[in-house]
Amino acid sequence: MHRPDLITLLPFLAWLPRQNRASVGQDLLVGLTGAILALPQSIAYALIAGLPAEYGLYAAIVPVIVACLWGSSWHLIGGPTAAISIVLFTSVSPLAAPGSADYVGLVLLLTFLAGLFQWLLGLLRFGALVNFVSHSVILGFTLGAAVVIALGQVPNLFGLDLPSQATALQSLLALGGHLREIHWPSLLVALVALAVALLVRRLLPRWPALLLGILAGGALVAALPQWMSGVPLVSAFEGRLPPFSPLQFDLDTLLRLLPAAVACGMLGLVTSLSIARALAGRSQQMLNANLEVRGQGLSNMVGAWFSASLSAGSFTRSALNQQAGAHSPLAGVFSALWVALFTLFGARLIEHIPLPAMAASILLICWGLVDIHGVRALWRVSRSEFLVMSLTFAATLLLELQTAIYAGVLASLFFYLKRTSRPRVQQWREGEDDVLRLEGSIFFGACPYLQHRLQRCEGARVIVEAQQVNFIDYAGVEMLHQEARRLLGQNRSLTLRQARPQVVEELLKLEGPEHCPVLFET
Template sequence: MTSKISQTNTHSSFWPLLFPFLSWIGSLNAKTVRADLLAGITGAIIVLPQGVAYALIAGLPPEYGLYAAITPAIIAALFGSSWHLISGPTVAMSIVIFSTISPLAETGSEHFIKLTLTLTFLAGIIQFALGLARMGTLVNFVSHSVVVGFTAGAAIIIAVSQLKNVFGVTIPAGESFLHTLVVLAKELPQTNFYVLSIALSTFLVSFLFKRYLPRWPGMLFAMIGGSLLALFFGAEEHHVKLVGSLPASLPPLSLPEFSMNSLRTLAPGALALALLGLVEAVSIARAVATRSRQLIDGNQEFIGQGLSNLIGAFFSSYAASGSFTRTGVNYEAGAKTPLAAVFAAISLALVLLLIAPLTAYVPIPSMAGILLLVAYNLIDFHHIKKILQASQSETGVLLITFLATLFLELEFAIYVGVILSLMIYLNRTSKPRLVSLAPDPDDANHRLINIEKKPLAECPQCKIMRVDGSLFFGAVNYTAKKFQEIKEPHLLIIGSAINFIDVAGAETLVHEAERRLELQGGLYFTGLKASVNKILQRGGYIHHLNSDWLFETKSEAIQGVFNRLDKNRCRTCTARIFHECQSIKPIS
């Protein structure tokens, strides 16, 4: 009987693990389905102008931005863990794709599309593999400053790249950030004011909607307004370029290019794209989860994002990730389950079939105006200000990532930011805080307190210190140096804040214990955690540290250390900070 129950439980936990949507599909009812349907339709309206705009950023035909919001959105919803995350094309992913593929193929060409799908496939494989390897915590090592700096840099690149469409001048594609500005300055006298007025009016309408009617599809109305203005001016007569009609079809089947040369060339960009996509998706999922009180499984999100890109590459979808705008709208619109993302994708597919030909009247300057607003909104002025005020090291990471984004290849800018974040993290963890403690005479129990908070007398023979941090190979040199600076022969370490110790850390403690014995003193411990004790026991270090000098409580430790002090020095001591000191008669 027991084995049958166990087997049933195993099966019931196995299938939701393999198919995560089974964990929520049973909770659907008429009310939740209705709420998800309304949220999905709202999301489809929002993504229509965004998808077209993001595809242009990526250097792809506009319909590919909509394709990327259909298949990946469904797969990510079914195999992710978030109730509200909406996946699809994003600005950051689009610009990394453009910077990676544009040196290899002509923008918008068949070869460009083929390489983009291959890049998407590779990124999906990396994300899926990281999910299977339970590496969901990786995103924690990409600091917020890196994301803010990268996004701000990407925003400026987007804005600069669209200035030719705002002013109606000719600037060669694929030029650097600075070169584009130089050419633009030379071309400004050739500005097409019909183009400029359409771009600025679209920008202004989008801005006003976002400011005063944020829940309305402002971008869509702005595009319609820009199209009417272009029609009024006479677009062709005044050299106003149009987007052109989109094919009224569902995402066609596609096949990435699997040649070894392509895979080798695209691998570095795929890694950067994969990491950026995961950081975006998990960060957005966690942000909305704090409002919906949901627990996010980072590993499952990795798998969901990986599958969405891996499968999407065979359905003409370029690399997708979590969208902050559409996820926020989805939550505010009342979505209850991931079914809302599925409804959004299906609604978009229907819209694509019905109104795709109307995009023939959308002017390129209107898209440029929308992209200027998108770029402006990407710059997180609030957090930039907070970072500049709060931390010099984080400010350095922010500025270096920002400048690297402007002047290096985007994938390398991400690597630079991640490496800087890791360097700061390792620098902090390699210097555990050593806190000097002393008994508080004003406290009835003579509790040990930090002498930096309250200046107190210390025993001239024994230093009491709490180690706040782990003793591992990266921290041993710093810790050993600090220990050697302590002049008192006896050292009592409060180990309650030592979370981890490795072989290098254990050997450092052994060497310090031996050194203090030579100084006629000793190294003592109290409050060590079970995990730390286990390492010391297994490695045999406990014998070198002298098990008699390991104490359970602070009072036992102080008593034990006091018994080993030089009593002749105690008689001349005026500090007398321990209760036990009262038993020593001073020399009169």
């Protein structure tokens, strides 16, 4: 038996000793399946982030191992994601040329800062803070990110060499001025890759559609060298394990990257915890949210020193991991090790991948981000949440992506506060008494509305049925005392009926039980 403090430090000791030869063998095969899916995605996400292709593979190795061993979820697998990659690009590209050594250094520093933010949230048990980023914000951001990513890949699809733009609108305007310069062989390669991937998805859904589409595009270029000589290819790199990358901590740079790091950290946590909770519900697992937050943060803090850009949970890879029958987080560890083997021995294959074929696979990834069912459900259930989603989507297209996240969170909080500031009140007469049944908390935001409702009552007694009031703050206590004294001056009274003990206790604290103007009734 391991000591509790040792398991807290090394949480994988809670499940690793329970594994046997059969479960390890199964996880090894599941990890291979996940690695096959991760290879094309990781390269694509590196290109989205403005990084050399190998950095996508690096991000699928060390962070994945650390997150699986130090996290809580049995099936969550992380790595680079589309949304985070585009946020990294828009955050760092104004500071350095994409793909340059300075650019890579800034991305890794931002990754470390985001991981440190995540780890501190978990250490302080503030993991629940990510709940303030509502589903509507994530939905709107994801839709916007899909459009931004797709527009950013259209130049590669058409064989155009265009400078990157800060927003989707600028990208669209820049693209419009160069449509006559389309390189038709590049477009043909992209269409072939897209058609093959779609066909495989339709006929053989368990096969790696993206990988086969990319291979088809590469085969077309290799088969017709004279016609396809101008098709751009992914830059070659030397096959090696993730190299150690010392970080440069400069105060001015840290301050410039900090807002983007917080936004990326929050986005990564919301994505990872949402996926982990969904998978835990299917597998009947008790998820430790704070442990998972610490694991995600530690994975990015450590990964940044090993050339890994920011990683988060991947729904596609995690769902595949669970459906393929993974027994433990070892499946994620094995997936990372399979990717490491490819990085070491298969790197020369990457230089034969056409950029238009990669662009086509990225477009398919973007289409997978579009949740039409979720948008329709949001419209039917809550128009205010639909408005938050729409505002976040518009902000994503018009502003830098980290700013769009903040805008969506603020919009979501605004509607939440507006809703809670007007708690539900039912009112009726009992003889000469006015009775109000209150459903909600009595806090500073709701005090003006509740005070207005109390002042409209004309009965000899004003009775508040408070059995559904869970919380009252100082502003609420002060307001009820003020209204009770006003009614006493008119030979009337304010009575709380069936109030919870914690509410009564707070009301009696202000002036003591003997001087409290509010009456209580069971």
